[in-house]
Amino acid sequence: MTLTQFLFWFLSALSIFSAIMVVISKNPVHSVLWLIIVFFTISGHYILLNAQFLAIVNLIVYAGAIMVLFLFVIMLMNLNAETEPQKNKWLKITGVIGGGALLLVLVAALKDADTRNQMAQMGTGDIGLIHNLGMALFKEYVIPFEISSILFLSAMVGAVVIGKKE
Amino acid sequence: MPINYYIFLSVALFCIGVAGVLTRRNAIIIFMCIELMLNAVNLLLVAFSKMHHAVLPVLDPNAGINGQLFVFFIMVVAAAEVCVGLAIIAMLYRNTHSVDVNFLNRLKH
Numbered sequence: 001m002t003l004t005q006f007l008f009w010f011l012s013a014l015s016i017f018s019a020i021m022v023v024i025s026k027n028p029v030h031s032v033l034w035l036i037i038v039f040f041t042i043s044g045h046y047i048l049l050n051a052q053f054l055a056i057v058n059l060i061v062y063a064g065a066i067m068v069l070f071l072f073v074i075m076l077m078n079l080n081a082e083t084e085p086q087k088n089k090w091l092k093i094t095g096v097i098g099g100g101a102l103l104l105v106l107v108a109a110l111k112d113a114d115t116r117n118q119m120a121q122m123g124t125g126d127i128g129l130i131h132n133l134g135m136a137l138f139k140e141y142v143i144p145f146e147i148s149s150i151l152f153l154s155a156m157v158g159a160v161v162i163g164k165k166e
Numbered sequence: 167m168p169i170n171y172y173i174f175l176s177v178a179l180f181c182i183g184v185a186g187v188l189t190r191r192n193a194i195i196i197f198m199c200i201e202l203m204l205n206a207v208n209l210l211l212v213a214f215s216k217m218h219h220a221v222l223p224v225l226d227p228n229a230g231i232n233g234q235l236f237v238f239f240i241m242v243v244a245a246a247e248v249c250v251g252l253a254i255i256a257m258l259y260r261n262t263h264s265v266d267v268n269f270l271n272r273l274k275h
Contacts, residue, residue, distance in 0.1 A: 008167055012175050019179050019202055023186035028194055035198050038179075042205050049216045054237055058208075061241050066201070066248050073252050074194060077259050092189045099185025106177045110170075118169045120213045121220035127231045128216075136231050137238070148242045155246035159253040 004122050007048060015041035028079045032070050039063040049120060051128030172213035179206035193255050193265040197248070204244050208237045 018041065021034040039062045046055035126132060137145060179202060186199035215233025222229040259265055 005167070008171070012171075015175070016178055016182070019182040022198060022202060023182060023190065023195075028192060031195055031198060035202065038202065039205065042209055045209055046212055049212055051212050051216070051234055054208075054212060054234055057238065057241060058205075061245055062201070062205070066245060069248060069252055070194065070198065073256055076256070077265065079192070079194070079265070095188030096185050098188050099181045102184055103177060103181035106181070107174060110173055110177070113170075113173075115169050115173065115217075118217050119220060120167055120169050120172055121216045122167055125216060125219050127219050127228060128212075128234060132228065132231060133234060133238070136228060137235055141235055144239060148239060151243065151246050155249050159249045162250065162253040162257055 004048060007044070011041045011044045011048070015045075028074050029071065032067055032074065035070075036063050036067050039067070046128075048122055049128065050123055050125055053128060053130045053133050169213060169217045172210060176206045176210035176213075179203075179209070191266050191268055193258070193267050193270070196267065197251055197255070201244065201248070204240060208240055211237050211240075 015038050018034045018037040022031050022038065025031045025034060039058060043055045043058045043063070046052075046058060183199045183203035183206065186202070187196050190196055190199065211233045215230035217230075218233065219230035255265060258270060262269065264270075
């Protein structure tokens with residue numbers, strides 16, 4: 001087993017375990033911390049796939065900015081395990097069965113797909129480097145890039161308007 | 167690595183996110199499960215872009231770069247979505263002092 005394979009299995013196991021812990025943690029702050037571990041493992045996968053720019057952006061935007069925002073809102077509301085809403089046992093069982101059935105259907109459908117012999121390129125290939133991504137972003141995708149800046153501006157205005165006291 | 171491993175990993179993460187949305191009653195946890203689903207899709211897009219690049223590196227040196235740029239735009243939209251969504255949840259909490267989605271069913275009546 002090579003180092004890449006070992007890292008792939010380790011990161012996969014850690015990300016699935018942390019994702020399950022996000023769902024079953026009673027305390028919302030613990031859920032946020034587990035979700036940060038999920039984002040770190042997904043960044044590790046990006047580095048294994050040599051998508052270095054996306055790995056760093058994932059860390060800065062998700063693990064850095066978005067999760068701090070979540071933690072900030074949770075602390076503002078003073079949520080903890082005692083104020084956690086009580087849930088119906090049957091609702092929980094049906095939710096797990098629904099997710100499991102979706103997993104079963106997707107795995108059964110994709111098990112024998114044509115992708116069986118395809119390999120993802122690990123550690124080589126330079127499309128994930130910031131030079132190539134930047135050239136493509138500012139040549140072919142410059143209009144979507146500018147439109148996304150308008151989206152950000154409108155989201156910022158929307159958040160301020162919604163969060164304002166009447 | 168075979169692309170099938172990445173497909174199954176992403177499917178597993180996505181289904182955990184779906185199960186979380188269906189089982190949890192706390193609006194913030196539901197929101198975090200949606201982020202989990204977005205990240206599963208992002209991981210699969212990057213893996214497919216590297217698969218596409220491995221097939222055609224000679225014909226087109228930039229083969230598969232569209233997938234990675236798409237992930238970049240998904241991250242942009244997710245950041246904007248979180249910004250507005252958390253503002254809505256904070257406003258709901260200010261008005262009702264609860265983030266229980268079972269309690270927030272006033273649009274039904």
